[in-house]
Amino acid sequence: MDNGVENLIRLWESLAPGESILAEYDSLVLPYKGFHYLISWAEKRGHSIMIIDVLDTLYLYKTQLKLAGVDTGIIDKASVVKIGGRLKVGNVLKRLPANDIPKLLKDFEGFYSEYLRKVQNHSGIVIVLGLSKLLLLAESKFEGLMVIDLLIKYTGTSGRIAFYFVNVDVLENSSRYLIPLLEELATTVIRVERARKEEDIEPYVYVTVAKAINAELEGFKIKI
Template sequence: MVMTCLDSIWDELRPGETVIIEYSSLLFPAVVFYQALMWASKRNYKIIIDDVLDSLYLYKVHLQLAGLSTDIFDSIEIIKEGGVLPVGRVASHLELKQYGVRKVEYERAYKLIMSRTEEKQIVNLVVGAEKLFLISNVRENINTLNLILSYMGDKRKITLYFINKDLLEVSGAYLLPLLEELATTVIRIDKRNERYVVSVAKSINSKLEGVGVPLNQESIGKTF
């Protein structure tokens, strides 16, 4: 089934979901990220961004070069993990340490933001998570997957993970299947006949099964 805009997909996501958005290294995921950001803003949802190893800076530069405004970042709280290039309102800047320490520090930073959040619904966008898997060992990777799983079902929020599947497959052949298995919705960004298409490969919501949204030139900026 073909939908006309990405908002039609975002609107069907359910509170508590963990959503994986897959893309390859030869595509620009920033535009889909941007449209998810604007959708959450229009719905007056609280937005939190997890920025791993300066991935958000890369997204911001791509959007600016595409001619899109990035002013919205200035009002968003960011949990930054590693990296040296701040974007947005960095609420916490965590160093990349061993998994156990990183987990405790992340949970502390997340709870701090949640404690001062008045909005009933939160959208948490995560960029660069695949880089954590790349620099970790197998045990740490399994622990990270379990941490992702532990946040699933929290009906105050919807979490969107933007995942470079090429990099993830280099990190470990088992990682992408495990992520897809635990995700409640799997969305893929592809390019067909020189046109970007966003499609739903799996969803807990039967209305989204098999849905595809072609992105036209006007909606994604002249660079893309």
Template sequence: MDFEEFLSNFRLGETVLVEYSAYSRPELLFYDIVTYSKLPIVVDDLMDSLYEYYIRLKLAGINVEKLDSIKVIKTGGSKNVGNVIGKLELGKYVMNIGEYAKIMDKAGEPPFTNPVLGIHKLIFLGNILENMKLLKMISDYIGNESRVAFYFLNRDAIEKFSPAVSAMMEEIATSVIVLEGKTMVVKKAINEDLVGEKVPLLKP
């Protein structure tokens, strides 16, 4: 199965959890999603995670021009990449879903592919109550056919900080992908035929 076929298997309304280690290169998967998605892209950039991806891609000699025009919703941070259509203050992101929805309305006509970068950073800042609200918000969006969401999670960091939150995110997600080097392994999927599939990342 090639990457484009793989990406087409995810349905509107899905929340896909992308787990990666500290030694992985999640920016390559993000770049492939941006490149090959048949839907418009709206990125949730948590605490300058998009900038980190952008710089690593650029240092690797990859043409990052396409990232300059993608629509972005920022939460925290100060380094803008792409077309920032709205900003959320830290804290409000997990408590005011209405504010987030208003910004998403500026993105244009749905559906979208919605990469969410740096979700673990938000978890680090939250107390138990705030993290439960965050999980509730993620859960509430499942089935919302305005998007297919890809939540990028540093598994090494979150399992040391809060194994329970990590396990609950895996339970909530409709699909779970683990990034192993330059290969994705499907651990969970609505389409059970995908479980166990190993799909190589494309070379930019």
């Protein structure tokens, strides 16, 4: 295990149950690596893993991992809630259509509240993939704010750490006002950026903690 991955694990070990972690990246970053490190760490720690998969984002991550020669067996075992999309990846517990945001949020809340009751005595992580796509589907600012409001409701959930993977390029070009709202609700904000040397893109990324409820983590920077 290299120092970059070890430092990522140190970061995750420093998070408190109930936190909401916003992982921001742009379209030049391949976030599947961080995703795989995260679920591998969670499995080794005995945490339950729930993945909220918006519009087949999990399929994209799994395909990229396979192309990179990484074993994807851990994904096949994970519990998954699919929001939109058609492709089955993982142990799909629930499918919810994405064409009606208010109904989607109501149905999701009913399912997720029951799920939390069942696992309330176990530690776990919840990973939301493709959140920027869901926000892009919102037909009004009100619907976008409804999504944010639901995320706020589950911040502080006992025993759960939630990770939201967000492509900020998507929101910059469509619903820019949502980025600061997501950063406001998050207890920790992590920015993932491709390293650059002058005009050339380097083959590694920097993970920087831009905000943290644990003050010791602020400014923490990892090269992976």
